[in-house]
Amino acid sequence: MFEELRKRLEPMRxxxxxxxxxxxxxxxxxxxxxxxxxxxxxxTGLHVDRDTARIHLQMAAVYLGKLTSLTQHFRCQQADHTSAG
Structure with missing residues (x-):
């Protein structure tokens, strides 16, 4: 999944x-x-300690923020393209 995302974003980076x-x-x-x-x-059933869980949650917040920004960027582009056409 992440490889596909990276592959699609790379040409427009x-x-x-x-x-x-x-x-x-x-x-x-x-x-x-x-x-x-x-x-x-x-x-896997591996135990996740408190510090690791905290780091996972912090990374998720950053990642979700970037995905939200990316979504907004593409929506604006689509709206611009639609209004120009």
Missing amino acids: RDLPEGVADVLTPDAVADLLRVNRNEAGHL
Whole structure:
């Protein structure tokens, strides 16, 4: 999923708002998910300590903020394109 997102965003990276096209964030979130899930995507059953859970939640907030900004960017582009056509 993250590879597909990265592949689609890469050609338009220079046109995206500052901070939204940061590759590190999606990769970091994907790595956090992989730590606690097996190849099939099922939970591994590993215990997540309090500090790790806090970091996961902090990363999720940053990532969701970037996804919201990206969504708003594409909606504005679509509205501009629709009104221009």
